[in-house]
Amino acid sequence: xxxxxxxxxxxxxxxxxxxxxxxxxxxxxxxxASVSIAAAQQMPENSPVSITGRVEGISIKSMEYVSLRVCDxxxxxxxxxxxxxxxxxxxxxxxxxxxxxxxRAYMNAKTLSASQVIA
Amino acid sequence: MQEFLAIxxxxxxxxxxxxxPGVHSNTITSIxxxxxxxxxxxxxxxxxxxxxxxxxxxxxxxxxxIPDENTVVSVLPGQRMLLQGRSAEAIxxxxxxxxxxxxxxxxxxxxxxxLFPLLFSFVEPLMLPFLLAASxxxxxxxxxxxxxxxxxxxxxxxxxxxFFVLNSPVKDPLFPAFTGLFAMSSLIASVRTKQELPExxxxxxxxxxxxxxxxxxxxxxxxxxxxxxxxxxQIAVFASAFLVFGEPRHYLALVSSIAASHAIFxxxxxxxxxxxxxxxxxxxxxxxxxxxxxxxxxxAAFALVVGLASLALLFFxxxxxxxxxxxxxxxxxxxxxxxxGLVLIICGPAGIIILAASTAIGSLPLFxxxxxxxxxxxxxxxxxIAAAGKVF
Numbered sequence: 384x385x386x387x388x389x390x391x392x393x394x395x396x397x398x399x400x401x402x403x404x405x406x407x408x409x410x411x412x413x414x415x416a417s418v419s420i421a422a423a424q425q426m427p428e429n430s431p432v433s434i435t436g437r438v439e440g441i442s443i444k445s446m447e448y449v450s451l452r453v454c455d456x457x458x459x460x461x462x463x464x465x466x467x468x469x470x471x472x473x474x475x476x477x478x479x480x481x482x483x484x485x486x487r488a489y490m491n492a493k494t495l496s497a498s499q500v501i502a
Numbered sequence: 503m504q505e506f507l508a509i510x511x512x513x514x515x516x517x518x519x520x521x522x523p524g525v526h527s528n529t530i531t532s533i534x535x536x537x538x539x540x541x542x543x544x545x546x547x548x549x550x551x552x553x554x555x556x557x558x559x560x561x562x563x564x565x566x567x568i569p570d571e572n573t574v575v576s577v578l579p580g581q582r583m584l585l586q587g588r589s590a591e592a593i594x595x596x597x598x599x600x601x602x603x604x605x606x607x608x609x610x611x612x613x614x615x616x617l618f619p620l621l622f623s624f625v626e627p628l629m630l631p632f633l634l635a636a637s638x639x640x641x642x643x644x645x646x647x648x649x650x651x652x653x654x655x656x657x658x659x660x661x662x663x664x665f666f667v668l669n670s671p672v673k674d675p676l677f678p679a680f681t682g683l684f685a686m687s688s689l690i691a692s693v694r695t696k697q698e699l700p701e702x703x704x705x706x707x708x709x710x711x712x713x714x715x716x717x718x719x720x721x722x723x724x725x726x727x728x729x730x731x732x733x734x735x736q737i738a739v740f741a742s743a744f745l746v747f748g749e750p751r752h753y754l755a756l757v758s759s760i761a762a763s764h765a766i767f768x769x770x771x772x773x774x775x776x777x778x779x780x781x782x783x784x785x786x787x788x789x790x791x792x793x794x795x796x797x798x799x800x801x802a803a804f805a806l807v808v809g810l811a812s813l814a815l816l817f818f819x820x821x822x823x824x825x826x827x828x829x830x831x832x833x834x835x836x837x838x839x840x841x842x843g844l845v846l847i848i849c850g851p852a853g854i855i856i857l858a859a860s861t862a863i864g865s866l867p868l869f870x871x872x873x874x875x876x877x878x879x880x881x882x883x884x885x886x887i888a889a890a891g892k893v894f
Contacts, residue, residue: 387706391594392816394601399809406802410505413795470538499542
């Protein structure tokens with residue numbers, strides 16, 4: 384078999400299309416389903432979750448960690464995250480945010496350990 | 503989706519770092535992690551940069567730093583093809599092998615997750631004898647006694663230098679060390695010589711390198727089990743024990759396949775044995791939690807960029823005729839000053855001292871007529887010392 388430009392381009396396009404399909408599949412399956420805050424609070428610890436609500440409180444716990452109070456019409460939850468996840472000074476009260484992370488149980492209350500904050 | 507924007511940014515950065523000698527994707531990654539970027543977004547940029555770099559690093563390896571074949575013995579196979587007017591064939595061989603080895607590596611990825619813990623449990627206690635045997639093998643491949651002596655000198659010199667460089671307080675010390683060993687020494691050698699390049703012809707060629715692609719995939723996978731064995735050209739030397747390179751195209755197919763396979767199976771070693779063998783994967787592990795489900799989108803992103811960047815590489819192979827008309831002597835001179843500036847900014851004045859010393863060591867194989875892979879003693883000797891420390 385001879386290798387010409389057309390065959391190489393075909394192989395490149397095949398790999399690109401295949402990996403694009405896999406990428407979309409993996410990204411959509413790796414993102415947790417969006418739920419209400421009340422539903423998030425009912426979920427077991429470590430469950431991956433995505434919630435959307437308005438910012439009701441911002442507390443900078445240390446030089447590195449931030450605590451965000453997020454509420455929707457079903458309830459409120461605290462999302463904790465490292466400052467590398469999102470710059471807290473870019474957030475404002477009443478702003479709507481989506482928080483992606485894992486449910487944590489602490490002192491009989493459910494919180495979120497956020498891996499992503501989308502404002 | 504923001505992931506695609508990150509992949510696009512990373513691919514552009516990777517192509518840039520691949521095209522410009524002295525700029526490694528690890529350098530770009532080390533700058534990116536200092537910035538305040540969303541971790542998952544940053545993860546995709548890091549992996550796309552690695553993929554773009556993996557594809558495009560073959561272009562300067564063929565076109566830049568061309569030494570005079572009459573005065574310098576160790577001309578790289580891609581450069582030899584350029585000197586024969588076959589640069590388009592060299593580029594297309596790299597692109598085809600990268601694509602094929604990426605597909606094969608993706609197919610073998612699930613198997614590697616099962617094999618890696620088993621292989622590593624077998625290999626780990628033997629790390630010291632393996633590294634010693636591998637080093638000895640590298641030196642003995644020179645065959646002639648005088649060349650073995652030269653190679654041993656270069657290996658030990660690089661190793662001693664590497665030991666002090668890795669323990670120095672200089673920021674990012676491997677950047678000036680590797681830049682000097684490979685890029686700077688080639689650039690200086692090419693500026694000193696005036697090489698006339700022949701007209702480049704684009705001809706189809708036979709697909710006679712499948713066994714080299716297959717060997718590249720297996721070797722790239724196995725290399726992820728060992729520290730210090732990471733440069734594709736270095737791994738390719740081991741292949742010379744059981745493979746006969748009929749012509750330079752076979753060597754290029756092997757090296758390209760090792761590069762792609764080493765990156766994909768790097769994820770296997772990270773997931774299965776918790777060992778990051780590449781700078782990009784160390785950075786990825788630092789910014790996002792890596793497990794099988796979280797790693798899969800990054801592996802797909804790597805393959806996507808390899809596919810798209812290979813298409814871009816084909817565009818360059820079409821332009822091979824025009825590329826050789828560029829005055830590379832002036833271009834190489836500009837690059838030398840650019841690298842000096844970059845090292846000064848990133849590492850400070852101490853970086854310039856490391857760069858000068860590593861350039862001197864990197865020039866030795868060119869003039870003593872031995873393989874340049876012996877300078878990888880820079881990483882292998884400190885790894886041997888570390889492995890010996892665990893044993894004794």
